[in-house]
Amino acid sequence: MEIVQIVGLGVVAAVLAVTIRHNKPEMAMLLSIAVGLILFFMVLGKIGAVVELLKEMASRASLNMVYLATVLKIVAIAYIADFGAQICRDAGEGAVASKIEFAAKILILVLAVPIVMALLQSLLKLLP
Amino acid sequence: MEQVQRLVQNLVVVVVLGVFLEMFLPQNEMRRYVRLVVGLLIVVAVLQAIGGLVKREWQEVLPEPALSVQPPGSAKLPEIMAAGKELQALQQERALEEYRRGLARQISALAGMGGNVEVKEVQVEIYDRVQDKHFGQIREVSLLLAPAGKAPPYRTVEPVTVRMEQPGQEPGGGAGEGLPPEMQEAVERVTRILxxxxxxNPSQIKVRVEMP
Incomplete structure (x- = not known):
């Protein structure tokens, strides 16, 4: 039951962070970063199976693997940016969090350019 | 029909992929952007699946008007069809001839297996009309035999007709009456084997014997 371990770790970290936030706010922030990383690496191994499934479905749909890789990168960017922005907000740095989210949006749109081009080419192909 | 089936299969897989990717998205402000990209990807996949089919159909349709205009020097369709039928008839004739030759070689080998007769000539007639229900079967076999080891000159005798006699029936006289007993026996053996x-039927096997 990994979920029990994950929830237990999260609750304990939250209690500790609340306890030490008044005296050592910087330590509370480091604690939340550490716990977040630990939780992320705990479930990282499980993502591989999901990605394999997505790849198989994409190949069945005759979809170019480059597009799927792009989408997965975009999803990863979104998660990482969210993780960083929340930590910044917890630290009281809302401005930095907004900048992180802005950078993530730009990166997502840049990565989407090949897909937009592919969409355009597909539409042009349909025309006689 | 098969292309449409493949198209539908691709679309189903793409829809399932889209739903799966939707579940994968983060629950925050980024979600809108990621949904946009995932939606674009699904549209691309659908367009690729449909585009292949539509383009193929156009390629099948477009050359049709071009066919109505005959390029100079090109043959008309009836001429091409006639040439094709002629070629088919020629190939069938060659195949039958090859089959006839193969049968003749096989019959020659079978008839000469005993060793006491030499097969000088084999002619095979087959049912060569396609409409015939016996098409490809043997109509008649003509054999020219000679005693083995005898040197020419030969004397050709009248055709020998071999009849299968019923038990108890008196052996009747035939065209092979003038043959020596060993030759008569060899002819009967060849006829029986073939x-x-x-x-x-024995009536389909004509045997002639050359006597020195």
């Missing part, structure tokens, strides 16, 4: 092997 009849059994190819499922032929």
């Amino acid at each position: 009849g059994n092997f190819y499922n032929l």
Whole structure:
């Protein structure tokens, strides 16, 4: 039951962070970063199976693997940016969090350019 | 029909992929952007699946008007069809000839297996009309035999007709009456072997004997 371990770790970290936030706010922030990383690496191994499934479905749909890789990168960017922005907000740095989210949006749109081009080419192909 | 089936299969997989990717998205402000990209990807996949089919159909349709205009020097369709039928008839004739030759070689080898007769000539007639229900079967076999080891000159005798006699029936006289007994026996043996092997009536096997 990994979920029990994950929830237990999260609750304990939250209690500790609340306890030490008044005296050592910087330590509370480091604690939340550490716990977040630990939780992320705990479930990282499980993502591989999901990605394999997505790849198989994409190949069945005759979809170019480059597009799927792009989408997965975009999803990863979104998660990482969210993780960083929340930590910044917890630290009281809302401005930095907004900048992180802005950078993530730009990166997502840049990565989407090949897909937009592919969409355009597909539409042009349909025309006689 | 097969292309449409493949298209539908691709679309189903793309829809399932889209739903799966939707579940994968983060629950925050980024979600809108990621949904946009995932939606674009699904549209691309659908367009690729449909585009291949539509383009193929156009390629099948577009050359049609071009066919109505005959390029100079090109043959008309009836001429092409006639040439094709002629070629088919020629190939069938060659195949039958090859089959006839193969049968003749096989019959020659079968008839000469005993060693006491030499097969000088074999002619095979087959049912060569396609409409015939016996098409490809043997109509008649003509053999020219000679005693083995005898040197020319030969004397050709009248055709020998071999009849299968019923038990108790008196052996009647035939065209092969003038043959020596060993030759008569060899002719009967050849006729029996060929009849059994190819499922032929004795009347379909004509044997001539050359006597020195």
